[in-house]
Amino acid sequence: MNAHAPFSFATPDRVVVIGAGVAGLATALRLAPRPVTLVTASPLGFGTATGWAQGGIAAAMGADDAPSLHAADTLAAGAGLTERDVAERVAAAGPGLIDWLVALGAPFDRDTSGALGLGLEAAHSRRRIVRAGGDSTGRLVLETLVRAVAATPSIDVVVAHARCLLRDAHGAIAGVVCERDGTRLRLPARAVVLATGGIGALYASTTNPRGATGAGLALAARAGATLRDMEFVQFHPTAIAVGADPMPLATEALRGEGARLVDADGAPIMAGIAGGDLAPRDVVARAIFQAQGRGAGVFLDCRGALGARMPVRFPTVAGLCATAGIDPQRQAIPVRPAAHYHMGGVKVDAAGASTVPGLFACGEVASTGLHGANRLASNSLLEAMAFAPWIAEAIVDVPVPGPAQPEPEPTRPATDLSAIRTIMETRVGVVREAEGLAQAVRRLAPAARAGCDAALVGLAVATSALSRRESRGAHWRSDCPDQATPRHTETTLAEALALAEALAETATPALA
Secondary structure, eight states: OBSSOGGGOOOTTOEEEEOOSHHHHHHHHHHTTSOEEEEESSSTTSSOSGGGOOSOEEOOOSTTOOHHHHHHHHHHHTTTOSOHHHHHHHHHHHHHHHHHHHHHTOOOOBOTTSSBOEEOOTTOSSOOEEOSTTTOHHHHHHHHHHHHHHTOTTEEEEEOEEEEEEEOTTSOEEEEEEEETTEEEEEEOSEEEEOOOOOGGGSSSBSSOTTOSOHHHHHHHHTTOOEEOTTOEEEEEEEEOSSOSSOOBOOTHHHHTTOEEEETTSOBTTTTSTTGGGSOHHHHHHHHHHHHHTTOOEEEEOTTHHHHHHHHHSHHHHHHHHHTTOOTTTSOEEEEEEEEEEOOEEEOOTTSBOSSTTEEEOGGGEEOSSSTTSOOTTOHHHHHHHHHHHHHHHHTTOOOOOOOOOOOOOOOOOOOHHHHHHHHHHHSSSSBOHHHHHHHHHHHHHHHHTTOHHHHHHHHHHHHHHHOOSOBTTBOBTTOOSOOSOOOOEEOHHHHHHHHHHTTTSOOOOOO
16 A cells, blocks of 8 residues: 555546445455555544444345345335335345454454344344444444554555545546645546435534545546435434534444433323334434423433443443443433434446446445435445445446546635534424425525535535425435325436526525
8 A cells, every 4th residue: 555656646447436434345346456556534533424334234144134134124214215126135145244354353243152242223123233442333344444454555545635526528427536635636537426325414413434525426527427415414313412522422223232312300201102112213303302492311221231231332432421421321312403414425336337437436325226215224334335346347347438627717715614504403304394405405505606515515404405305214304294195316417507506596694
């Protein structure tokens, strides 16, 4: 691995992978021995949502389980928009991907017999959550993949920010322009794989790293790629409400082990709701949101035996609680919904290819058809690792592009990210309605036109939410509570800006 020689990367057969979470690292490894340049905004192992993933990896590893059952649970959680063939294909790949990680040295938790210890999470019909270090799966899987990348000589690492995609005269991807220490670097490439993660940091309340503002989606949109189902933002119901930004997370696995959601008087929040405390995330998040709207505080009650076991069973959450001055054995944990995962993204096919020739997307930045309107818990790391080899296989057939056309002049608009986060939180949050969404569109559009990537991505979410006049999965419209015929929403940058233009005559002030 070479991390210090960016000007030597001009080989026409090279692939550029942007992002160094599980999706980017797995794709780079699967591309070996093809030459790969891995572009990462932070040194390997830092700054990614992967390292914060507490839950685990869903895979049908148990004797009472099967990929068909896993696929069925995925379809049920997706609220009518999960594509059956994708769910079946990804679920079938699960056991082999766990074996691949084991071969790389991933330290998964095991029971006394040496078998994988399998946990239960909401909306799963079987115990199938493979974990490492209790609730430290993301960090330990990330460390495993970083070691593997470091040992792979065909992968070069560039610590830089991707600024725009290069295209040839026919519109095919021809490389990427990056910036490091004020210097712009042109990296020619046969293909580019976006693995840039999600958009949670566009919201004032989020469990995501501060850099999760949808940069890869903006790159794709400005290159003309189609975005799909952008309105589906999953709000994790049990972010720990102690005033931190980003918000620490109390993993869903706690409820799988018996924790309960209660109000300040100890009354159960989920009483009378199908699935109870293990209902799908969108259902639980709305129930908490509505309880808080009535003025009720909401808590995750782990008191007693579960709280006593937490330092061993859930050491990450135990440490987060200790930092916040909470003793979960004796105190209920204050929680609230927070932006956690984006089901929408760059529209891709079965090989991870976008609508722009030579541009692929993997992981949270992609819309593969797996998650539908509401991601099933612990399917995210699985999806990224499943698509990585399929993308690597497809890139073999990508033709070498022509010479790259001149890139556009860089724009650095002075935009207040905190204002964008407030707009998204208050207008495009857990519960939405037409006027609030229209206000968000009008306020975000001018900054998006001026070149602000965060505003562009927020605009795409808001316009898609405005166009979906129904409530489905993680998208809940208080003015359209019923469901219509299941359909995907698709948008491009031009279409999002056109909708904003149509709303521009209203007097709501634009974002400064």
